[in-house]
Amino acid sequence: MRALAVLVGLTAVAHASTIVELDADALTRGADRIVEGTVVSRTTRWNATHTGLETHAWIATTATLKGVSDPLVEVVVLGGELDGGRQIVVGMPAVAVGETARWYLRGRGDGSFRIFGWAQGKWPARGDGTFAPAPVLAERDTHVAQFTTNGMVWPANKIPVDYVIQNAGSADLSLSDVITSIDAAFATWDAVPCSSLAFRNAGMTNLGVATDNTNVVLFIESGWTFGAEAAAATSLWIIDGQQTADIAVNGEAFTWAVGPPGSGVNTNRLDLQAVLTHEIGHFSGLGHTMRAFDTMYYSWNPWQSQRTLSIDDKLGLCSLYPTAGNECGTCPAGETCEPYPNGTLCTGTPDPIGAACNYDRVECDGFCLFTAADLSSGYCSQFCATNADCPPTHHCDEASAGGMTVKVCFAGEPPPPCTTDDNCPTLQHCDVANGVCTFECRTSEDCGPDHTCDGRGNCVYLGDGGGCGCRSANPSAILGMLGLLLVGCRRRR
Numbered sequence: 001m002r003a004l005a006v007l008v009g010l011t012a013v014a015h016a017s018t019i020v021e022l023d024a025d026a027l028t029r030g031a032d033r034i035v036e037g038t039v040v041s042r043t044t045r046w047n048a049t050h051t052g053l054e055t056h057a058w059i060a061t062t063a064t065l066k067g068v069s070d071p072l073v074e075v076v077v078l079g080g081e082l083d084g085g086r087q088i089v090v091g092m093p094a095v096a097v098g099e100t101a102r103w104y105l106r107g108r109g110d111g112s113f114r115i116f117g118w119a120q121g122k123w124p125a126r127g128d129g130t131f132a133p134a135p136v137l138a139e140r141d142t143h144v145a146q147f148t149t150n151g152m153v154w155p156a157n158k159i160p161v162d163y164v165i166q167n168a169g170s171a172d173l174s175l176s177d178v179i180t181s182i183d184a185a186f187a188t189w190d191a192v193p194c195s196s197l198a199f200r201n202a203g204m205t206n207l208g209v210a211t212d213n214t215n216v217v218l219f220i221e222s223g224w225t226f227g228a229e230a231a232a233a234t235s236l237w238i239i240d241g242q243q244t245a246d247i248a249v250n251g252e253a254f255t256w257a258v259g260p261p262g263s264g265v266n267t268n269r270l271d272l273q274a275v276l277t278h279e280i281g282h283f284s285g286l287g288h289t290m291r292a293f294d295t296m297y298y299s300w301n302p303w304q305s306q307r308t309l310s311i312d313d314k315l316g317l318c319s320l321y322p323t324a325g326n327e328c329g330t331c332p333a334g335e336t337c338e339p340y341p342n343g344t345l346c347t348g349t350p351d352p353i354g355a356a357c358n359y360d361r362v363e364c365d366g367f368c369l370f371t372a373a374d375l376s377s378g379y380c381s382q383f384c385a386t387n388a389d390c391p392p393t394h395h396c397d398e399a400s401a402g403g404m405t406v407k408v409c410f411a412g413e414p415p416p417p418c419t420t421d422d423n424c425p426t427l428q429h430c431d432v433a434n435g436v437c438t439f440e441c442r443t444s445e446d447c448g449p450d451h452t453c454d455g456r457g458n459c460v461y462l463g464d465g466g467g468c469g470c471r472s473a474n475p476s477a478i479l480g481m482l483g484l485l486l487v488g489c490r491r492r493r
């Protein structure tokens with residue numbers, strides 16, 4: 001599926017494994033039911049096939065914003081703790097008794113619900129009685145080591161960690177391409193010199209995702225259970241003294257390829273090695289970062305640069321498996337050798353605010369602010385509160401991210417209001433009512449039901465009369481990131 005993106009990063013909420021970003025509109029569209037309420041009880045048990053843990057939580061609702069109103073709603077989250085064992089599905093939201101939030105839910109077919117968009121579909125309650133993702137401004141400082149860990153650490157007697165590859169392979173790739181991509185992604189982490197973690201390809205298997213002390217990488221071509229918005233999911237198990245890490249790749253909703261530069265934004269075609277490199281970071285014990293330069297960046301990075309590790313990625317791994325080692329002498333062009341407590345590492349430099357970025361190259365210190373609906377152009381930007389947070393050549397301004405407003409650094413002075421399309425860059429049009437150049441869609445999927453995206457990025461109503469008042473809600477709101485757009489779409493019905 002494809003959805004409009006939210007720019008907001010959530011500090012307090014663990015982000016999913018490689019998962020499509022969803023803004024408030026997309027969450028609302030995708031959810032069967034939206035409730036506000038408090039978790040009143042919770043229990044963890046094995047699933048029906050005894051292959052995984054499920055945590056069942058009951059939410060006492062105080063409001064129902066979409067769907068049928070029920071005083072009590074059962075929500076099922078994958079993973080949990082049982083009898084001293086633990087299963088972590090990286091990015092699944094927590095459901096603690098006493099916790100109050102707005103919950104975006106999707107039916108499981110048995111009367112219970114899952115949380116749509118993983119952690120994105122849970123908006124914690126704030127002190128003032130409203131519900132929102134955590135504030136974005138806490139994410140602005142990107143100039144310190146940003147790595148996080150997820151609780152999984154492989155003990156020395158398990159290293160090298162064996163992994164096996166499911167022999168069913170992928171519907172999109174030859175088995176040899178699958179194996180080559182998987183081995184290359186593991187080798188990237190194995191090569192970090194200040195880490196003692198190592199991996200070993202232990203052959204093929206027909207096993208699947210289960211707590212069986214066997215670490216499997218597999219494609220799931222039908223019956224994907226992690227939510228269609230997830231491109232891949234890593235499950236970590238620490239049960240009965242055994243550790244298992246399984247990486248499942250979503251072959252049902254996505255097409256997989258070997259490094260397709262310029263693969264285009266209107267497909268769900270992803271580079272397998274890039275996505276696996278991120279997932280193996282989770283497999284190794286790492287969580288997410290807030291910088292697009294990092295492979296462990298919290299969102300969907302289809303571009304190939306996710307295949308290589310940033311300094312923060314390497315420092316994160318070395319914090320879990322420290323050993324002495326020197327990387328320098330083999331630094332790629334453009335990287336410099338820096339001393340670290342246990343040796344030296346090659347450190348690249350993220351692109352600063354204002355540097356060019358596009359779908360195939362996002363090496364930003366923050367994120368890429370796309371300026372064309374086809375994502376062929378853009379520049380690196382960051383969150384801001386005032387102009388003082390931006391370089392002198394930029395200004396801080398509001399942009400719409402679906403139902404939320406965020407502030408980011410825009411290049412140049414605030415532009416004069418446009419009056420016609422001629423005042424706007426290619427692929428944008430003038431929203432005359434607000435005097436801003438904008439676009440609101442790339443494909444009809446961005447527009448919602450009964451609307452289509454015309455050649456200039458307008459959502460156009462297909463039905464009779466009414467029309468569509470989709471427009472960006474804020475000045476200069478040409479904002480997108482992560483291969484997805486950030487525009488507010490307000491339809492008249």
Ligand SMILES: [Zn+2]
Pocket residue numbers: 015016017018090091278282288298
């Ligand atoms: Zn992830």
